Amino acid sequence: MTLLSSLVVYTDLDGTLLDHHSYSHAAAGPALALLRAHDVPVVLASSKTFPELAEIASELALEYPIIGENGAFVAWPVAFPLSADFDRERAGYRFRYFGRSYDGILKVLRLLRRYPGMAFSGFSDWGIDELMAHTGLERAAAERAAQREASEPILWEGSADDLGVLHRALEGYGLTLVKGGRFFHVMGPTSKRDAMCWLHANIERMQGRELQMVALGDGPNDMEMLEAADIAVVVTNPDSDAIAPQARRVLQTTLAGPAGWNEAMLQIAAEYNDRGQET
Ligand SMILES: [Mg+2]
Secondary structure, eight states: OOGGGGEEEEEOTBTTTBOTTTOOOGGGHHHHHHHHHTTOOEEEEOSSOHHHHHHHHHHTTOOSOEEEGGGTEEEEETTSSOOOOOSEEETTEEEEEOSOOHHHHHHHHHHHTTSTTOOEEEGGGSOHHHHHHHHOOOHHHHHHHTOOSSEEEEEEOSOHHHHHHHHHHHHHTTOEEEEOSSSEEEEOSOOHHHHHHHHHHHHHHHHTSOOEEEEEEOSGGGHHHHHHSSEEEEEEOTTSOOOOOOOSEEEEEEEEHHHHHHHHHHHHHHHHHHHHHHO
16 A cells, blocks of 8 residues: 555645636546546535536546535445445435535525615526526536535625625524635535545544545635645636645645646655655
8 A cells, every 4th residue: 555545635626627717627637547546535626516526527537525515515426435424315426415405595595685785696596598698508517507405606796895794694594605706605604624524534434544635726715625634735726816825735836727736646646655665
């Protein structure tokens, strides 16, 4: 067993493993193949829904857990060695939910929208055509994005002051508002970091040993996840605000998106392999 097998990789998608513009992961191919050869789990962690993530995981031939809807759930393949309590089993995955139910979130949003200044609409208000127009997704992809379970992306059309009012009102209902790329996400009191820490503790328990968390991200909404990791990789994104997480070890890539992902993971893999040879 090499030291490389003591790593678990947690990664954001848009702007990190996927190119910000083309959504391609091709440039990360060499590092992904190396990690796969050493059976290092690569956990996708994103605001995307289960059908969207399952599609990407299958394209990448990743048979590992996934963290969806910004940490509102963790889903793991039935064959993945993890014995944790789960809420449901579907499409070959077991699901554990951490947030609030989608219906519960929509009820609060409908209530708040009656007040002046609360100018927003979200995925549940739109038909597929409108969703395609707002997201730029093609029909099949928009249909996958619409299958939400525990978070609602909304488009804010009001003032900055009123957004603050919405934020505080949601907190009063035990909900959080997370800023994504284009949308704000309304969800229960959980996060990608919380889901990552829960999953990591369970993988360690199953393997009966300590494992290292490597987290990769490109934007402000990845900060918490990066700061909780043993190794934080900041993937350069020329289209996003620069971030400077405080972690035990921080690597900043020179290349952007999947090419940066590849660069950082090959470097980390080489270090762990070398150390494995010495012991
Ligand atoms: Mg991102």
